[in-house]
Amino acid sequence: MCPYCSAELTLKKLEKETEGRGFFKQETMYSCPKCKKVLGFSRGKFTS
């Protein structure tokens, strides 16, 4: 559930916006497709 608009969310539904600021600084931003609030970030393909 989105904490902002209570929309039902799955990983597939989450919008992914990849910000490419150079090869080594890639961030993927996850935002709610309904209210566009940013829910989190992940850096690159690997999360720790």
Ligand SMILES: [Zn+2]
């Ligand atoms: Zn939302």
